[in-house]
Amino acid sequence: MTRHHPSRREFLGSSLAATTLLATGFTLPGFLARTARAAVAAPDDRILVIVQLTGGNDGLNTVVPFGDDRYHKARPTLRIAPDAALKLDGKGGVDGLGLNPSMTGFKDLYDRGLLSVVTNVGYPNPDRSHFRSMDIWHTANLAPEKIEDGWLGRVVDLTAAEGAAPPALVLDDTPLPLALKSRTLSVPTVSSIDAFKLGELSPDVQQAITKARSTASDDLLFVQRTLVQSVDNARRIDHVAGDRAPAAAYPDYGLAARLRQIEQLIGAGFGARVYYTSLDGFDTHSKQRLTHEPLLRELSGSVAAFLAAIEARGLADRVLVLTYSEFGRRVKENGSQGTDHGAAAPMFLAGRACRPGVHGGPIDLADLDEGDVRHKIDFRQVYAEVLRGWVGVDPAAVLGGTFSPAGVLA
Amino acid sequence: MTPRRTSTLDPYQPGTHGPWDTPAVCHLLRRAGFQPSLAEIQAGLKDVGPAATARRLVQGEPETSRARELDDISGSVERSQDINAVRGWWLKRMARTSRPLHARMTVFWHNHFATSNEKVMSAPLMMRQLETIEALAMGRFEDLLLAMSRDPAMIIWLDGDSNIKGRPNENYARELFELFSLGVGNYTEQDIKEAARAFTGWHQRQGEFRFFERNHDSSTKTVLGHKGNLSGEDVVSIAVEQPACARFLATKLLAEFVTPHPNPDLVDAFSRCLRDNDLHIGNSLEVLLASRAMFDPAVRRARIKSPVEFVVGACRSLETKVPVKAVVDSVNQMGQRLLEPPSVKGWNGHRAWINSSTMLLRLTGVQRLTAPDGAGMLDAAQLRSRHGLDSKQKVLEFCRAVTLDSSVPPEVAPSIDSLEGQHDGQLDTVLREALRILMSTPEYQLA
Known part of the structure; x- marks a missing residue:
């Protein structure tokens, strides 16, 4: 089937925003007021891609402290044997850690200096409810009950400029995550x-709509x-999504399919600065x-393929991937x-911008908090560094406080 | 001392508190069911006021033969092992039922006890859970909570089979308090640990509930201040007796039927109503649905339709055919995969239904439904002959009533009015054009 791709002039003419709404004085987010002209990102725009691991990822079987007997004693059936773990060299001064054997894609990125592993990330007084803890990560606030916007939503609010493309896009089957809730506009969820x-x-x-x-x-x-x-x-996606061939082969996973589409939108110059997707099932x-x-294999293989495709497009300097649970x-x-x-x-x-190696220190299984790993890095330290060093916004304006950088960017 | 009546739940008196007209009738029917058909609106207008309508809704009218036919095939759906077949059967019954409030409450409880076939992996067990919910949906909450605690699909979903004396699995106990009865802040981590022990040995085998004495921890537990050799039944009773339980249910039921943001007075009043009624859902809803709070102008069109309400409501109000695959696909894509809720917390509802992707699906769905072939669902000619819509005026009056309660916003009204001067001799076209405009409005997305 041939699809009709409107020229810019047609696009302008058909833009609902440009016609009825503005004519009637409806206040509209800036990016809607312009057109596809703004959809091509400036070449130096940096893009942050977030993969949320939903359900609470078992960190100890992801980055495995295989050198610690306490780990093996605590995990009689689930432990990863020392010879099976994909050993991480001592970059960052931490020995005895390895990746889950299914994460060959991440191991390859690590060996090529494209992966930063940040251990012991959390926050004070950890909450063990999925929803409240995710809300804490999403709002970057330890008391998320009264917070209505997310940390990336605040980035959207700070960067949504007249004539710019939508600053963020969610490519997922889920509703809009709280992380992207903004005060000024509805982040597209596709x-x-x-x-x-x-x-x-x-x-x-x-007219009935607008x-x-x-x-x-x-x-x-x-x-x-x-x-x-x-x-x-x-109209906008239709306009930029003509180039549909991925730049590299992807494995046959749901996450890979979502990242492939993000790659296509980035490659076609859709113009968002933040892309968000998730992988569910970690509970x-x-x-x-x-x-x-299998989930870690999907994560590792999909992200590795995505970065390969980004590199093939010549965009490796512009894309940084971040995961959290x-x-x-x-x-x-x-x-x-x-x-x-x-x-x-x-x-x-993951990406050229990260500082390769293990950061966050050894995983201490001798000093636990109610049977759980204590945090040494506050996740907001990572957010802060990424916000300042990559996204280019003032972390204090997003996080409502000052957090020392975690040392995860090159 | 007689308890002082709370004015917010006083009965809404037509005349004194406001009219009992098409917008009021449609509001109640849509909230306690789906977008109403013309026949439902007319029946509501014949009632003297909302009390009579609420009573009919709660008691439920006898099922039509077309809905009963679907009951007859439930066994074969269950045996089909196909979760989409169960979804289709369920949605089709919603579209055909004479008991729309029961249908809505069944979805409500499915969302409350959100169990997913992604883990249960058994269409028959999901179907049986659905039938259990449906049977108890309008009765005492304690009966439903106990039935869910023993429901085989629930036991698989929250790891009841691995909850064994000496190595308890806390998953069910945690959700029992956090999501099913009390809400965060009304219990401690220790209550969860002890309650988990009370449910040890509550297993399922081959899809039947079984109590394994040898796996049950019969030592002393202390849950929410109650100490003893507590059983799972005891924990359920203790939970429902907590004042927090009535509040928790009141808040969720008010969000479903009245407003997503109920004020504290209304929550207090409805919590008391639930407690006075021994947490009997049907009896409490009968009070709520006929109350002044229900008809407060501030709560009209203040809820966003779920995908199920959007799709089933369109089918019912426009008396369409219900092609199972198309209906299931639409509801799934709009973000409400029944029997596979996104998490144990269910769907967030309200604004979370709305994003640029789901809105687009609603728009394209309306475009298809109002295309000349009616997506194989809408038969304009038949609808006209059934209701004697033999003039443009009558067609437009019908369309306004079954979409926007006969109160079309002034920004849209001229487009509809102008159809009177177009498409001469093509009443079916007028009907489809009017519906396409009315159902594309933002107002139509709201219940």
Whole structure:
């Protein structure tokens, strides 16, 4: 089937934002007011890609302290044997750590100096509820109950400029994560590029969607803005998504498919600075081995393929990948060959911008917090460094405080 | 001393507190069910006020033969082992049922006890959980909570089979307090540990609940201040007796039926109502649905339709065919994969339904439904003949009623009015055009 790709002039003409809404004085996020012209990112724009590991990733079977007897004693059925772990050399002054044997993709990145492993990441008084802990990571606030925007949402608010592309995009099957909730606009959430197609709308339908209402509740305004933005995004994605061939081969995983589409949007100059996706299933309370290693294989293989494709496009200097999970898991395995909710865990950064090696120090299994790994690095230290050193915004404006850099960027 | 009635739950008196007109009737029917059909609206208008309508909704009318036919095939759906078949059967029954409130409450409890087939991996067990929920959805909460504690799909979902004396698995106990009965802050980590022991030995074998005495920890436990050789049944009773339980349910039920942001007075009042009714859901809802709080102008159109409400509501109000695959696919893609909720917390609902991807799907769905072939669902000619819509005025009046409660916003009204001067002799086209405009409005996304 041949698709009709509108020229810029047609695109301008059909832009809902440029017609009805502005004409009626509806206040609109800046990026909607312009057109595809702004969709091509400036060549030096740096892009942050986040992969959220949902469910609480078992850090100890991801970055394995294979040199510590306590680990082997605590994990009689789940332990990774010393000869199976993919050993990380002592960069960062930490010995006795290795990656899960399924993470050959990450091991290769590490060996090539493209992976930063940050151990012992968490926050004070760890919460072991999935939802509250994820909210803490998403809001970058230890009391997230009253916080309505996310740390990346604040980045969106700080960087959404008149005429710019949408600053962030979620490519996932899930609803918008709290991390990307912004005060000024609805960050586009796209399950797939293909799901984002819209035929012609009649003028009456366009007007029914866009015409500013004389009275409107907050919810109605929210729905209306999102409707308008979805139509605008559909036109915008349609406009840039002509180049559909991936720049490298990807393995056959769901995460790989999502990252492949992110690569295509980046390559086509969609213009977002932050892309967000997730990998779910890390809540491994029972028979962990059956699911955890395949998930790590999916993570490692998908990210490695993504970076290879980014490199093939000549964009390797512009893309940084970051992963996190809401918490790690208890040191001692439970009676179901699984692990229960824990505390500190590793983060990964991948790409040329990261400082390769292991940061965050050794994993101390002698001094635990209620059976869980204690944090030595506050996740907001990592956020702070990435915000200042990569995204280019003032971390204090996003995090509401000062956090010393974790030393994860080159 | 007679308890002082809380004014916010006083009955809404038509005339004194406001009219009992099409917008009021549609509001109640949509909240306690789905986007109503013309017949449902007309039946509501014949009631003297919301009390009678609420009573009919809670008691439930006899099922139609078309809905009963679906009950007859439930066994074969269960045996099919196909989770999409179960979804389709469920959605089709929602579209056909004469008991829309029961249908909504069944989805509500599915979301509350959010169990996913991704882990259970058994369509028959998911179907049986659904039937258990449906049977108990409108009764006492304690009965439902106990039934869920013994439900085989739930036991698989929250690792009951590995909850064994000496090595308890806390998964069910934690969610019992956090998500099923009390909410965060109303129990301690120690309560979870002790409650987990009370549920040791509650297993399933071949899809049947079984209590394994030898796996059960019968030593003393202390849960929420109660000490003794507590059983799982005891823990359920202790949980539902907590004042926090009524508050927790009140907040969730108010979000479902009245407003996502209930004020503290309303939560207090409805918590008391639930407690006074022994946490009997149907009896409590009957009070709520006919109350002044229900018809507060501030709560009208203040809820965002879920994908199920959006799709099933369109089917019911437009009396469409219900092609199972298309309906299942639509609801799935709009973000509500029934029987596979995103986590044990269920769907967040309200604004979380809305993003630029799901909005696009709703728009394209309306475009397809109102195309000349009606997506194989909407039969304009039949709809017109069924309701005697033999003039443009009648067609437009019908369309306004079954989409926007006959109160079309002034920004949209001229487009609809102008259809009276177009498409002469093509009433089916007028019907489809009007529906396409009305159902694309932001207002139509709100319940």
